[in-house]
Amino acid sequence: MRASYKWLAEYLDLAGLSPAELADRLTSAGLAVDAVDPLNRGVKGVVIGKILEVHPHPHADRLKVCRVDVGDRELQIVCGAPNAAPQQLVPVALPGAKLPGGVEIGVAEFRGILSHGMLCSAEELGLEPRYLPKRDAEGLFVLPADLPLGADIVPHLHLDDVVLDLDLTPNRSDCLSIRGLVHELSAILRRPHRFPHSVPAPAVEGESPLRVRLETPRCPRYEAQLLEGAEVRETPLWMKMRLLAMGIRSIDLVVDVTNYVMLEWGQPLHAFDADAIAERTIVVRQAREGERLVTLDGQERALTPEMIVIADPEKAIGLAGVMGGENSEIGPSTRRIALESACFDGRSVRRTGQALSLRSEAQQRFEKGVDPAAVSSALHRATELLVQLAGSRPVGAPRRVPAQEEAPKPTIISFSPRECSRFLGVDVPEDEMRTCFESLGFTVVQGEREWRVEVPTRRPDVALPADLYEEVARLYGYDHIPSTSMRLPVEAPESSAHLPLLRRVRRALVDWGLYEVRTYALTSPEAEAPVSPSGVPVPLLRPMSDDRRSLRRHLLPSLAEVARHNLAHQVPGGAIFEAGKVFLAASWPQAALPEERSVLGMLWFGETEGDPFERPRRYDFYDAKGVCDALLARLGVQPTYRASECAFLHPGRQASIQANGQSIGLIGELHPDVAEAYEVERAVYAEIDLALLASVASADVRVAPLPRHPASRRDLAVLVPQAVEAQALVDAAWDALSDRDILRLVRVFDVYTGTGVPEGYKSLALALGFQQEERTLTDAEIDEAVNTVLRAWEAAFGAKLRA
Structure with missing residues (x-):
């Protein structure tokens, strides 16, 4: 999350705090600031000028000679920009000016013509073109006509601003907006803020001609405002530069307003061309099987019934919370706008974005959770800006569904000051605790022993007493909480008889040149299909991704994934191992719990590194067998090898590892089909059951002196x-x-x-x-x-x- 220092200062007194000091205060309170970036990257001596005349250069086809008014004088400047034209206001770097990258401007001669300065593009001023409209990103940066000639460009382009780059934890969705950060800073600095509690609805009489139907429980609240008379106007420079500071690209006035309000209030909005909505009826529903929609990026996408769509009675016009449809896009011919503000189910929005490989700022906020109390205010704020900047006029009152919904209720938590002090290990005064809560906007009702704390809906991360303890610790100051020495033994006792054996195994394998890897215990049935492990897969109730949706039944797919990654990154080969668990179930969900087995898996893939005495060669069966022999010998085990018939290993190049009359593992070259499926040509795999190995291994390994007589x-x-x-x-x-x-x-x-x-x-x-x-x-x-x-x-x- 990027935050503009000047934008924050509009709602909060930051006097006496530099951006760097503000970043330190935020970081100390648990909101880490990764960087403090000034927007001015070295611009000095650049003023606003007006091009009076443009003539072709007499000796260069691609150059132009411009007469430029810079307020107190007129200058002759040679320019190569194709869009230079009379009456334009542009940034002018005067002789002696400095630009980003250490560039200094002086009087220069171009093919016999003197140039007293330089006309600048946005990129030459240090602005990132990807955040500007195409017209502003190419050629000269054309400025609004109402700027004063000769004035310093820095304050007018808001280059005197500084951006704080925050690394927010997933639970702090409230800080994905200026509103949330202002409340947070108000509590940290103990200074009152000026951010409005709410924005009133436009004073419009009559009922909205828009109709809204909710046909899915995954949209508990939906509001829409119809506006007409939208004029095609340029986005104001201040809004463009504020969006740029926040890392959002300026597109057009209507879209810029919705993005601006999203950054300000944390509530995503979307604007539809109202004339493209059939019967002026908006329907929020689940997508139909086989339904398709061309989104704003021009891609046709196949929808599934798990996705929420915004539709009219005839067709889908947008993906809820993710992206709008091309068939309802705002364009130059748009005269009526339907403005949307809603709450959508975060999990559904996230899964839709993942399934369609889409990612947007709105989606990020919906999937983390938006404040239902901000839905109306954000809609009213966007309406207010469109009236001011686009000349629009609201038609009818906002349409709300449900129409008579009660105000979102705060979370109520019982809080014990005494228990909080015990939990934190320091006596925090009760007055200080109360001040912490009230500065955050929480309502406190004190009782004799316990308090009743009401947490506003903008803070969904505070739901338990422990969350309130954390808020006290953050705002009271972690540096006020004394450090204490540990009272428990530093070295914990062994929790498993297998751990000493496992340490010996790891140490031995690393000594012999194998690399230990740690892989996910989560996989998918498709990844395990080439191995065809026993049992049935045990699925996760809430998988994070489609390729990590079940517990693994075999180590080979995980090790093969590591090998494939290394081979794809020009690593010629290697030997790796992992000691991990596999999960086996004869049936699921009939089985109470899957059986957990601790297994040692080893994989040799690609070529050996070679040395001065041996050329690189492919790993083979005997490389793996030598390591297994040495490992088992170190553990006091005398192994034997018997021919086996494992389906995923190469016929005739595999064996069962046996000790004390039982099979404790297997070893062999991968079957060609399996190696091809995992993209690891001619790899060798070995596996040992650690529980069976522990039953035959000995902690006492006997050694004998060297023989004195010949053999x-x-x-x-x-x-x-x-x-x-x-x-x-x-x-x-x-x-x-x-x-x-x-x-x-x-x-x-x-x-x-x-x-x-x-x-x-x-x-x-x-x-x-x-x-x-x-x-x-x-x-x-x-x-x-x-x-x-x-x-x-x-x-x-x-x-x-x-x-």
Whole structure:
């Protein structure tokens, strides 16, 4: 929210407070001011001048020679602007003047013609063209004809103003207006304000010819005023510059008035061409299935029944609270205006804007909540301005629906001064508390022990006693509340037996070069579709967005989203992990609560970074397996890997991770279709159930001294049927020599099928390592151990030693 210092000063005495000091006071009271920006970005020595004559430059086709009256003298100035014309009032930078960017103006010669100064455009004065009408943003900045010649341009363009850029929290919708900020500053500074409590209706007799029907409960209040005789007039310069200061683009007089009143009162308004409203009847209803509307931005939009529309008996003419329709747009031919002021359901307005990818200042205010007490005053204020500036005339009294609605009722809160002091930890005098509330415009009725505080409707964020405590703390001053030392132990006890294990896992993975990520526990069924997780999705009751509307059932979609983001930003690859929860339900909502599982997910994607000794290459299955082996070894777990058939992993390039006879996780390359769906080509995923890992992990990891005697290795290649798993041979070797304590290694290092291998068989090459602690093994002992293993393989699998 941008706020003009001069606009605030119209309603509140700011004497003795510079804009920077005012920003400090606001920030100290909880309304953070991010920046204090002067509108004058270095303009000095620029005056108002009148072009008397314009002649073409004799030696340059694109230049003109102008004779300019600057009040006390006439100057010859060379200008290249295409819109320079006699009788125009324009900004003139005299010799010695300064412009934004450190530009200094002097007497210059252009193709043999002297120029005693410079005629300025809006951009050269430091004004942002995007906030000005196209006519003012291009070429010379043409000024109104009633400005005094020779006068300094700064006060007439309101460049002596300063803008405060506030970073408001979502609950402070009341400060999205000058009205709200004036009330806030009045309380902070303890100075009375002059902002009107209300604006009276125009003194017009008779009933309005407009008719209004409310056909949806999402619009509890709607008011409309018909005006006729709207003349095509230029928006006054003061209003243009005030809108510019607030970050709003000037469009035309009628739209500028509605925007001006919105900024002043916080109540969005909209103006329709009354002659485009069929039967002069406004209908507020839900959109119909398949209904379409061309909005003011020229886009045709498909509407849904969840959206509120402003319509007439024949067609929709606007999206409530979001944007008007092109078929009722105010234009040069408009002679009658239907001015709208209403309350719309904030959630519906927000969802409509999200669904149609629209965003507007009005929508921002409706979705955060507008003050129903300001609906009438804002309408009357806009009517007043259109009468003054556009020559309009109100026709009939404002049409209100409901016609006899009671005034909005304030929120009533029971407040205990004693409890407030206890809550804040400081004794605040009761007189000070009362002053805080009354300076905010709250009504206080004191009782013996409790007070009755009435909060006006412009402050929807104050609804509980704790909210009143916060108001006291803000206005009394946070610096008056003493800091106290903590009385609890600094280090909290462990709340879960899994936390120490999780810390060891995180530390190990980070040591090995993986990056920890934190992702949303919210996703959508569409994002999880490639993985096809078990159970049914658990939807959120009030999702913030369509792609975060259910609890996740798998970590892979979240990790893939991180990988996709990095690959799209020219990161060649990486290894990431997350320890998070997934939520599983066999049925929903029949299930009481979803099952929460703590899972460790790891993803290797793209290419390795490479080093001086290795070229970059794609991550593969063995990169992931090496990390899993090292991690489980550090936790005292001896894993085995069994072939698995997980649908979202690549067939033949995946395995189940097992320990103590149970599966604790899985590992494998993503199925090509899944990798394509997530846009992470050839990625490797590993997952471990942390609860199962905790059941097999050991806090005590034993280490042994380095062996003193040499080891011996034997490589064996055997023929076995295709269906035999390599892990089965590994297990059989350990079992065969379990009583001798000499086998130290069994590792598969090659699998071969093809020439020389019978049909239906495969060749497995395994390395066996032998060693003993007390002595060096003899060749006879090693040969006997090898033969024992071969006999066990032959008996169990029919294995034959290859020649």
